[in-house]
Amino acid sequence: MSAIADNLQAVQARISEAAALAGRSPESVRLLAVSKTWPLACVVEATEAGQRAFGENYVQEGIDKLTAIAGRNLEWHFIGPLQSNKSRPVAEHFDWVHTIDRLKIAERLSEQRPTYLPPLQACIQVNISGEASKSGCSPDEALTLCRAVAALPGLRLRGLMAIPEPTDDPAAQRAQFHRVREIYNHIRAAGLPLDTLSMGMSHDLEAAIAEGATIVRIGTAIFGERSYK
Numbered sequence: 001m002s003a004i005a006d007n008l009q010a011v012q013a014r015i016s017e018a019a020a021l022a023g024r025s026p027e028s029v030r031l032l033a034v035s036k037t038w039p040l041a042c043v044v045e046a047t048e049a050g051q052r053a054f055g056e057n058y059v060q061e062g063i064d065k066l067t068a069i070a071g072r073n074l075e076w077h078f079i080g081p082l083q084s085n086k087s088r089p090v091a092e093h094f095d096w097v098h099t100i101d102r103l104k105i106a107e108r109l110s111e112q113r114p115t116y117l118p119p120l121q122a123c124i125q126v127n128i129s130g131e132a133s134k135s136g137c138s139p140d141e142a143l144t145l146c147r148a149v150a151a152l153p154g155l156r157l158r159g160l161m162a163i164p165e166p167t168d169d170p171a172a173q174r175a176q177f178h179r180v181r182e183i184y185n186h187i188r189a190a191g192l193p194l195d196t197l198s199m200g201m202s203h204d205l206e207a208a209i210a211e212g213a214t215i216v217r218i219g220t221a222i223f224g225e226r227s228y229k
């Protein structure tokens with residue numbers, strides 16, 4: 001088996017174990033393979049091991065890969081910061097977007113989504129750490145933004161995404177994911193049919209699954225340490 005296939009199997013085992021500990025079925029957690037910075041060959045290797053969903057942070061890099069291996073029934077998720085001037089290629093090429101943090105960008109994506117494609121599956125990014133540098137709407141704005149996004153024809157609102165402050169303390173990880181879960185429950189209680197919690201990365205997927213994550217976004221544990229130029 002290739003290293004990537006081995007790693008995928010190991011990550012699936014972590015997911016299954018975390019789900020079992022939480023009394024959840026392993027199928028209730030989807031694995032998104034975050035392939036940013038990795039060449040197409042790594043994505044291909046992962047697909048040969050059965051991986052179907054991939055996450056990319058940079059618009060052009062993602063589009064280069066997804067067009068190079070079009071027609072293989074893969075699912076592409078945009079998980080990077082959204083800039084207004086790059087919304088069109090995201091709307092035209094990706095299946096999901098996890099990082100909507102303001103209405104303006106949601107409206108652009110909806111308008112730019114080609115009508116021959118199904119609506120763009122959308123998550124609202126919530127900033128739970130409160131750090132000024134991090135993107136995401138504030139927890140207080142999340143319900144209002146969800147309501148507005150749910151009404152846009154080119155988008156289909158699915159849920160919330162969060163990137164907590166990095167910490168190695170499992171209790172602190174869980175506390176942050178718990179806050180996201182509470183916001184999610186609050187929005188569902190208000191009548192919006194959310195079914196997706198996109199949270200958990202290589203170092204904290206167990207805590208995220210314990211708190212209800214339905215999509216974990218995993219890069220390093222599958223492809224290795226990234227090196228940025």
Ligand SMILES: *Cc1c(COP(=O)(O)O)cnc(C)c1O
Pocket residue numbers: 034036057079080163201202203217218219220221
């Ligand atoms: C890079 C990235 C990931 C993957 O992180 P790892 O720690 O490599 O698993 C997940 N989500 C987002 C938004 C990312 O930018």
